[in-house]
Amino acid sequence: xxxxxxxxxxxxxxxxxxxxxxxxxxxxxxxxxxxxxxxxxxxxxxxxxxxxxxxxxxxxxxxxxxxxxxxxxxxxxxxxxxxxxxxxxxxxxxxxxxxxxxxxxxxxxxxxxxxxxxxxxxxxxxxxxxxxxxxxxxxxxxxxxxxxxxxxxxxxxxxxxxxxxxxxxxxxxxxxxxxxxxxxxxxxxxxxxxxxxxxxxxxxxxxxxxxxxxxxxxxxxxxxxxxxxxxxxxxxxxxxxxxxxxxxxxxxxxxxxxxxxxxxxxxxxxxxxxxxxxxxxxxxxxxxxxxxxxxxxxxxxxxxxxxxxxxxxxxxxxxxxxxxxxxxxxxxxxxxxxxxxxxxxxxxxxxxxxxxxxxxxxxxxxxxxxxxxxxxxxxxxxxxxxxxxxxxxxx
Numbered sequence: 001x002x003x004x005x006x007x008x009x010x011x012x013x014x015x016x017x018x019x020x021x022x023x024x025x026x027x028x029x030x031x032x033x034x035x036x037x038x039x040x041x042x043x044x045x046x047x048x049x050x051x052x053x054x055x056x057x058x059x060x061x062x063x064x065x066x067x068x069x070x071x072x073x074x075x076x077x078x079x080x081x082x083x084x085x086x087x088x089x090x091x092x093x094x095x096x097x098x099x100x101x102x103x104x105x106x107x108x109x110x111x112x113x114x115x116x117x118x119x120x121x122x123x124x125x126x127x128x129x130x131x132x133x134x135x136x137x138x139x140x141x142x143x144x145x146x147x148x149x150x151x152x153x154x155x156x157x158x159x160x161x162x163x164x165x166x167x168x169x170x171x172x173x174x175x176x177x178x179x180x181x182x183x184x185x186x187x188x189x190x191x192x193x194x195x196x197x198x199x200x201x202x203x204x205x206x207x208x209x210x211x212x213x214x215x216x217x218x219x220x221x222x223x224x225x226x227x228x229x230x231x232x233x234x235x236x237x238x239x240x241x242x243x244x245x246x247x248x249x250x251x252x253x254x255x256x257x258x259x260x261x262x263x264x265x266x267x268x269x270x271x272x273x274x275x276x277x278x279x280x281x282x283x284x285x286x287x288x289x290x291x292x293x294x295x296x297x298x299x300x301x302x303x304x305x306x307x308x309x310x311x312x313x314x315x316x317x318x319x320x321x322x323x324x325x326x327x328x329x330x331x332x333x334x335x336x337x338x339x340x341x342x343x344x345x346x347x348x349x350x351x352x353x354x355x356x357x358x359x360x361x362x363x364x365x366x367x368x369x370x371x372x373x374x375x376x377x378x379x380x381x382x383x384x385x386x387x388x389x390x391x392x393x394x395x
Contacts, residue, residue: 007189007216013358018390019268027145030092032060037346038273044088048335063273067099075141083143094144132177149178151193156227164197171195172209193221207242219251229382240268281338284328287345300325313344
């Protein structure tokens with residue numbers, strides 16, 4: 001009997017104007033419709049949301065973090081529990097970030113060399129070495145369907161060209177070590193990560209090397225780190241062109257603003273993740289197509305409308321803006337209520353995007369979306385330029 005592949009990808013529709021496409025990613029745990037947004041549960045939980053609530057929102061895949069789970073609860077607990085799926089009672093797919101991003105976000109706690117990253121734990125200050133092998137060992141214990149290689153991440157605002165090139169080369173070498181260390185290749189799929197900063201030649205070199213390795217997906221990393229939006233979209237556009245020779249999911253790491261999702265789908269990206277929807281909920285902000293509603297503002301004190309009349313989430317079906325105004329950032333339940341809505345918003349946006357692509361109406365969808373999102377202000381030049389590069393001319 002032939003063993004089922006741990007990940008398959010099938011394109012079911014392509015936009016005739018842009019690089020957008022609709023696909024089906026199938027893992028051993030769930031079928032995922034792409035383009036897809038993955039909510040981030042760093043420690044194996046979304047702040048303010050239960051796994052069963054995520055299931056009711058039809059979330060097929062979520063993200064957790066190797067670095068944090070490796071420190072707490074640690075691989076011994078995860079192994080005893082039978083992996084993170086069982087530990088958190090999550091039946092659908094999981095993706096784990098390798099810990100590479102923490103090289104940037106926790107750089108003051110880390111020392112990087114060819115062997116790996118020497119961290120000081122943010123919990124107790126103890127030293128811990130994260131190597132490519134250790135990253136995969138932790139991810140094998142977690143048991144996520146998609147696991148990321150450990151990459152050498154340099155902040156995009158860095159002007160140290162030597163360091164950027166070093167990190168790009170090291171990312172390729174570390175990928176080989178990750179592939180070699182993976183003891184669960186029949187159950188878990190490693191995604192390599194294209195690095196190279198904002199330097200096109202380095203991105204080309206990295207992508208060419210990664211494509212020589214047999215993997216079931218590919219990722220674009222090292223962005224959303226403070227670079228200009230003009231540099232951002234051009235790098236995404238280049239990378240999707242470079243990766244086009246392999247028919248597999250393309251994952252843009254750490255991107256989740258609604259306008260970014262709409263643009264980057266047009267540029268050929270299939271998978272996204274970001275803490276933004278859940279984090280902004282904790283600050284009392286609800287996502288809508290026009291942008292954000294800061295429900296702390298007094299103008300909502302007597303507003304008996306839901307956050308969004310067209311949203312079918314339980315928060316919008318049950319509570320008014322006025323009620324939420326009274327409790328946001330004060331009562332812990334408010335975080336849960338807004339998180340339900342914000343995750344529902346992201347998932348509905350992706351569903352609408354998929355429907356538009358399948359009906360060959362994505363350019364019209366993009367124009368309508370931008371007209372709504374920027375109703376009272378000019379559309380940023382970077383969005384206009386990015387969409388023009390894939391044949392969408394905004395009014």
